[in-house]
Amino acid sequence: MASRLENLDKSILRIIAFFHFTSASLGTPQVLQLLMVSNTIRKALNLQACPGLYADVFYVYFDAALQRVLYPSLTVDRLAPELVHRLHVLRRVHILEFSEQHLQTDLWTVYLMVLEGGGRNEAQLAMAGISRFVFTLIRRRFGEEYTRYGRPLMNEINALALWLACLTTSPHTFANETRKGRDELYDLIRPFAIISANCRQDGFLASQNFSGRSAALSDLSFGIGTSDLSSQGVCEVLLYSERRRMSCPSISSASIFLAFLLKDISPLDAPSHLPETLQRKGLTLEDYALILESKTPNIADRPCQIPLHLDGLIYKDDFSRAVRNSPPGFFFQFQTRAHAPGVLTGVWEGQFMTSQPAISDCGPPYSDFISRHPIQFFLNEEFDSCPEGALPGNVVGINNIQHDEDAMITGESHGTYDQACGGFRYVGKVRLRDGLIVLKRESVQKSADPACHGSWIFEGYVHARCALIGRWYGATQSANDTRSEGVFCMSKRPDVLVRDTSWSSRL
Numbered sequence: 001m002a003s004r005l006e007n008l009d010k011s012i013l014r015i016i017a018f019f020h021f022t023s024a025s026l027g028t029p030q031v032l033q034l035l036m037v038s039n040t041i042r043k044a045l046n047l048q049a050c051p052g053l054y055a056d057v058f059y060v061y062f063d064a065a066l067q068r069v070l071y072p073s074l075t076v077d078r079l080a081p082e083l084v085h086r087l088h089v090l091r092r093v094h095i096l097e098f099s100e101q102h103l104q105t106d107l108w109t110v111y112l113m114v115l116e117g118g119g120r121n122e123a124q125l126a127m128a129g130i131s132r133f134v135f136t137l138i139r140r141r142f143g144e145e146y147t148r149y150g151r152p153l154m155n156e157i158n159a160l161a162l163w164l165a166c167l168t169t170s171p172h173t174f175a176n177e178t179r180k181g182r183d184e185l186y187d188l189i190r191p192f193a194i195i196s197a198n199c200r201q202d203g204f205l206a207s208q209n210f211s212g213r214s215a216a217l218s219d220l221s222f223g224i225g226t227s228d229l230s231s232q233g234v235c236e237v238l239l240y241s242e243r244r245r246m247s248c249p250s251i252s253s254a255s256i257f258l259a260f261l262l263k264d265i266s267p268l269d270a271p272s273h274l275p276e277t278l279q280r281k282g283l284t285l286e287d288y289a290l291i292l293e294s295k296t297p298n299i300a301d302r303p304c305q306i307p308l309h310l311d312g313l314i315y316k317d318d319f320s321r322a323v324r325n326s327p328p329g330f331f332f333q334f335q336t337r338a339h340a341p342g343v344l345t346g347v348w349e350g351q352f353m354t355s356q357p358a359i360s361d362c363g364p365p366y367s368d369f370i371s372r373h374p375i376q377f378f379l380n381e382e383f384d385s386c387p388e389g390a391l392p393g394n395v396v397g398i399n400n401i402q403h404d405e406d407a408m409i410t411g412e413s414h415g416t417y418d419q420a421c422g423g424f425r426y427v428g429k430v431r432l433r434d435g436l437i438v439l440k441r442e443s444v445q446k447s448a449d450p451a452c453h454g455s456w457i458f459e460g461y462v463h464a465r466c467a468l469i470g471r472w473y474g475a476t477q478s479a480n481d482t483r484s485e486g487v488f489c490m491s492k493r494p495d496v497l498v499r500d501t502s503w504s505s506r507l
Contacts, residue, residue: 006040014053017045021053022060025120026127028087029057051080058083063118070116070319071240078240085109085241086124093128096136107160108237108246114167115315115322122168131173134164135185142188151191154251156235162189162254166261167299167464175265186262190368192255197355197369197471197487234325245325249318253461253469257299260351260489263372297350297467297491314464316340317435321461324434338435339407342381343465343492347414349376350490352472369486377426379411407432409439428458435461437468440475458488466492 005013021029035042047054055076061083089109092102110130113121138161142152152158174182233248313319320338353369411426428439439458460470473485 006038010044010050013041013044014050018053018056021057025060026123028091029061047080047084051076053080054083055079061120061124062086062113063116063120074240078242081241085238086113090124090128093125093130093133096133098137098140103157104235105238107157107164108235108239110164111160111167111249112237112239112319112322114164115319116313117315125168130164130168134161134168137161138165138188139185146188152188154192154195156233156248159248159251159254162192162251162258163249166254166257171261171264174262182262182265186259189255189258192251193259193487194355194367194369196252196256197353197473197485244323246322247325249322250461252471253463256469256471256487257463257467257489259353259487263351263353297464297489299464299467314466317343317465318463321434337432339430339432339462340465341383341407343462344379344381344407344409344430344437344468347376347378347493348468348490349374349414349493350468350488351375352486352488354484354486375488375490376414377411377424378414379409379426381430382408382410409437411439426458437461437470456484460488468492 005016008016017034020034021031035045043049045053058079086109089102089106092099092106093110110125113125141158141161145152177185235246235248236243237246238244239246317338317340324338351372352375354371354373356367356370407430409426409428409430413422413424423444424441425444426439426441428437430437437458437460441456441458443454455475456472457475458470458472460468462468468490469488471485471487474483
């Protein structure tokens with residue numbers, strides 16, 4: 001058997017090897033079985049002798065078209081070792097190996113596989129047991145940090161672990177958990193969500209274990225102080241056999257999303273005083289049930305896409321945020337923008353939670369949120385091009401990016417929510433380089449209760465082009481009063497589809 005294969009021409013032998021390796025498109029390709037037939041075959045088919053063979057196998061086992069779009073400079077010399085690297089990562093995921101030597105690289109590899117995935121990457125990760133791996137890691141690592149430090153740390157490993165939980169776990173998985181298991185998981189992630197809601201903890205966020213500096217920006221054109229919800233640390237990541245500078249995903253957004261996902265399993269109770277039908281002005285049980293139909297967006301169970309270009313990717317904006325600190329040339333040329341034009345236009349609905357007032361500034365409060373409420377509004381997005389890079393008006397102190405575009409947002413409360421809970425107007429903007437969204441909400445009616453009807457600020461990001469996640473807080477605060485604040489998570493109704501309005505399609 002071996003002698004016949006050894007006598008074949010190398011090109012024919014490699015064709016046979018390709019079909020042998022790709023006989024199954026999931027799991028681990030059967031490479032060793034063929035290489036161990038004889039030394040002659042091993043020398044003819046090893047990674048160094050024919051990297052093109054392994055690059056072709058890579059495109060069978062992992063999403064092919066997306067790599068060519070996201071990384072236009074990739075060659076077979078990088079794809080071949082990346083195949084081996086990913087197979088090692090999938091094996092460690094399957095056997096629940098959490099060694100400090102590989103953990104950072106493994107989590108980044110899996111995270112980028114999800115962001116660049118079009119179906120095959122997710123299938124490989126699901127077969128390896130990624131959800132079991134992630135939640136075992138969270139429970140083990142966060143529990144150890146609670147024991148040692150009194151709280152889980154806000155660092156790179158924990159941020160990646162929480163984001164993988166968001167991107168790879170469906171709500172059905174949480175629903176199948178026991179009540180005790182869900183409560184334990186919520187208690188582990190709650191400090192991150194509570195800290196994210198407390199605006200006075202920004203210094204605490206910046207002092208955590210991120211190597212990068214916060215990209216805080218004072219938005220003078222609206223008179224609104226903005227931040228990034230947490231420090232977006234710059235990390236060194238092994239990507240296609242090279243070390244690249246990547247921005248760590250926001251641990252705040254991930255913790256807020258998971259908190260709402262776990263809270264959704266226990267639906268809000270309808271207030272007992274609401275009438276079943278409209279007997280007077282205000283909310284009815286029917287209205288309340290309609291508002292509560294909106295759940296936390298289901299990112300993990302989204303239908304698989306077949307993108308033809310970069311702006312068709314669901315995770316394109318998340319990917320752009322991750323690579324925005326990388327040197328130019330390796331990634332797609334439009335990596336500097338992390339917002340898809342028009343994605344905000346439409347009806348958004350979801351919930352917000354209010355955190356307990358901090359009694360003192362001595363430390364971050366970890367007590368649970370005190371209330372949860374539905375919220376709904378319609379947004380309209382417009383673009384204001386500034387050819388010379390300057391914003392209209394005499395604004396001093398903002399370092400504008402030349403030839404940048406500014407996305408302006410206007411909106412109002414919508415439909416049943418508007419009629420039942422009062423009308424609100426929204427105005428804001430999008431910072432295109434990282435996708436930070438800032439909205440100011442004001443009531444159309446003057447009310448004596450500023451906590452409910454005063455000016456609120458919403459800060460957040462759109463993730464997976466379907467989830468708007470962030471924090472809110474009162475725009476004003478007196479010397480003796482405690483400012484209202486909390487977190488929110490909203491999903492976009494599918495009524496308004498996002499057309500391809502990307503910059504490249506307009507040329």
